[in-house]
Amino acid sequence: MTDRFCVKQRALFSDQLDGERLPFWRGLLVRFHLAVCPQCQLMHRSLGATRDALRELRDRDPES
């Protein structure tokens, strides 16, 4: 896989994590790519953990 191809898939990871509807073949390509690309798997997991960490802030007092 080229870096450019990975970058194109990674641009959709946020939408995919949020359950946003992607065009059918686009969504299928992202899922397939995640199944076969270990680098993108790491990126996807990291992005998901980032989003989950943000959710933890909801009822927490921010530090001054």
Add this chain to the structure above:
Amino acid sequence: MLQKRVAAISEQAVRELEPVLYRFALRATRDADLSRDLTQEALLAALAQQDRFAGRSSLRTWVVGILSHKVLDHFRRRTLQPSGDDPMLLAAPSAEDVERVVAARQELSAVERGLAKLPELERMALLMTDVEGVPRQDCCNALGVTATHLRVLLHRGRNRLRRMLEDDR
């Protein structure tokens, strides 16, 4: 067609909303005095406009939307920070980097620090969608951006924050 009547905003609701709004404003602006002012302005605006609250979203979401407008008005009165291009998508993280991000859920101070460093509009997008759980369409309306622009803001903001958490020592 029957019009849905929504109960007026109670004093109890205002007391419960105030810390929520203050937290949001403080994360958005990093200025405690300004955040207190913006919180008061948002609550007053919500009380003045409560007949417009149709109950399609939660009261919290609706008032956070009002506050977002106030915060954005404040940002527009200042010079906006440019949000540059993001080359972050080329460099994939290592497994250790990812574990640091996962661990960030236990160390939320790192997340707070990272959030404070984001460009303003990206920070607002993440605060509204990820922290407050505001639906994307409501977030678009509050921020005055298209759905496409919001996708870009979320994409860039999350990736910037992800990189900061991966690099955090």
